[in-house]
Amino acid sequence: MSHAIQVRPVQSKDLDALEALEKTTFESDRLSRRSFRRWISNDHRAFLVATQNEKLVGYILIILHRGTRLARLYSIAVDSNVRGQGLGATLIRAGEQAALDASRIDMRLEVRQDNSSAIRLYEQLGYHLFGQYHDYYEDHADAFRYQKRIRQFDPSHWQRQVPWYRQSTDFTCGPASLMMAMHGLRSDVLLDRSQELQIWREATTIFMTSGHGGCHPIGLALAAHKRGFQAEVWINNNGPLFIDGVRSEKKKHVMTLVHNDFVGQAEENNISILHQDITQAELSEALKSGGIPLVLISTSQLDGRRAPHWVVVTAVDDDFFYLHDPDPTDNTQADFDCQYIPIGRSDFDRMARFGRDRLRTAVVIRKA
Numbered sequence: 001m002s003h004a005i006q007v008r009p010v011q012s013k014d015l016d017a018l019e020a021l022e023k024t025t026f027e028s029d030r031l032s033r034r035s036f037r038r039w040i041s042n043d044h045r046a047f048l049v050a051t052q053n054e055k056l057v058g059y060i061l062i063i064l065h066r067g068t069r070l071a072r073l074y075s076i077a078v079d080s081n082v083r084g085q086g087l088g089a090t091l092i093r094a095g096e097q098a099a100l101d102a103s104r105i106d107m108r109l110e111v112r113q114d115n116s117s118a119i120r121l122y123e124q125l126g127y128h129l130f131g132q133y134h135d136y137y138e139d140h141a142d143a144f145r146y147q148k149r150i151r152q153f154d155p156s157h158w159q160r161q162v163p164w165y166r167q168s169t170d171f172t173c174g175p176a177s178l179m180m181a182m183h184g185l186r187s188d189v190l191l192d193r194s195q196e197l198q199i200w201r202e203a204t205t206i207f208m209t210s211g212h213g214g215c216h217p218i219g220l221a222l223a224a225h226k227r228g229f230q231a232e233v234w235i236n237n238n239g240p241l242f243i244d245g246v247r248s249e250k251k252k253h254v255m256t257l258v259h260n261d262f263v264g265q266a267e268e269n270n271i272s273i274l275h276q277d278i279t280q281a282e283l284s285e286a287l288k289s290g291g292i293p294l295v296l297i298s299t300s301q302l303d304g305r306r307a308p309h310w311v312v313v314t315a316v317d318d319d320f321f322y323l324h325d326p327d328p329t330d331n332t333q334a335d336f337d338c339q340y341i342p343i344g345r346s347d348f349d350r351m352a353r354f355g356r357d358r359l360r361t362a363v364v365i366r367k368a
């Protein structure tokens with residue numbers, strides 16, 4: 001690529017040149033001057049331009065919606081006079097870095113199915129096809145949807161080999177997570193549906209905010225204990241769990257009975273319950289000393305549903321905790337996208353708590 005080309009953040013003075021480049025690049029679905037102006041002043045985006053001798057010769061606009069791990073490559077254009085020299089790739093790499101700096105994990109984009117040069121470029125840069133939209137563009141052309149995991153797990157960091165298992169019902173994240181952890185410690189543990197449902201029947205709170213009950217941390221610890229594992233429970237409160245999301249007094253009563261029963265069984269089986277927050281340092285230590293922690297998160301950070309959800313902590317480094325999530329946010333997600341999902345340490349504490357009471361709970365499973 002020519003040395004005279006520079007990439008920098010967009011400025012208001014670029015507006016005329018952006019509009020001109022857009023007109024010469026796209027025949028339809030152009031970004032209007034008004035849209036460009038809006039994106040220039042918007043904070044939730046990465047917007048970079050390339051200049052050559054002060055002339056604008058390319059741009060990339062990446063949208064960074066709040067509350068999601070995704071970044072969306074919304075538009076990219078390179079002046080036809082400088083195409084084929086690597087500028088498109090340079091802009092995409094710089095955009096990926098900007099998205100990474102904003103703690104994004106995956107980049108997605110749509111591209112016209114007949115835009116072979118752009119598709120080739122995306123594929124060269126590691127994007128993979130995961131879906132399509134029919135009749136997506138103004139001229140009714142279809143779009144391919146591409147995705148790339150931009151935050152890569154560095155395997156040189158400490159990690160456990162944990163298999164991934166997809167929960168087969170809405171309410172079995174707890175059993176699915178426990179099965180992954182147990183199988184990670186002892187490969188003879190079966191990863192199948194009957195085990196999944198059996199553990200749910202042992203550990204369920206019966207009711208929860210809506211639908212079927214999920215699993216209680218002490219219930220999961222007891223299920224692990226029954227299968228020959230050691231389990232340690234961390235809960236930062238004393239009372240029955242999850243009842244503030246339930247209105248019916250009858251349901252609250254049932255959930256309280258179940259809670260008290262789990263506490264009693266834990267005592268009988270010498271399962272230790274620590275009534276305190278589990279800190280990031282303690283989670284890391286648990287992993288490094290051979291344990292596999294299950295943590296309860298709120299899915300509001302992932303999909304806005306605000307449901308309690310069990311996941312497995314499978315690795316840790318200076319910046320991230322890595323999770324196996326038994327429930328892909330969308331069905332097109334490849335299995336590997338649900339493994340070692342990086343969650344920034346600064347986001348983790350916000351994610352790993354649930355409800356008004358800010359319940360933070362974890363179950364650390366170890367070989368007995």
Ligand SMILES: CC(C)(COP(=O)(O)OP(=O)(O)OC[C@H]1O[C@@H](n2cnc3c(N)ncnc32)[C@H](O)[C@@H]1OP(=O)(O)O)[C@@H](O)C(=O)NCCC(=O)NCCS
Pocket residue numbers: 001025075076077078079082083084085086087088089090110111112115117118120121
């Ligand atoms: C898509 C687009 C942004 C790519 O920009 P670009 O600057 O030409 O991209 P690159 O130069 O990085 O890569 C394009 C090709 O040049 C090749 N190339 C990269 N560096 C090169 C170099 N130093 N010398 C020669 N060729 C090079 C790439 O390998 C690629 O080759 P291929 O497509 O033939 O396999 C540009 O074509 C464009 O603006 N198209 C119109 C708008 C558009 O379609 N946007 C995408 C909408 S989804």
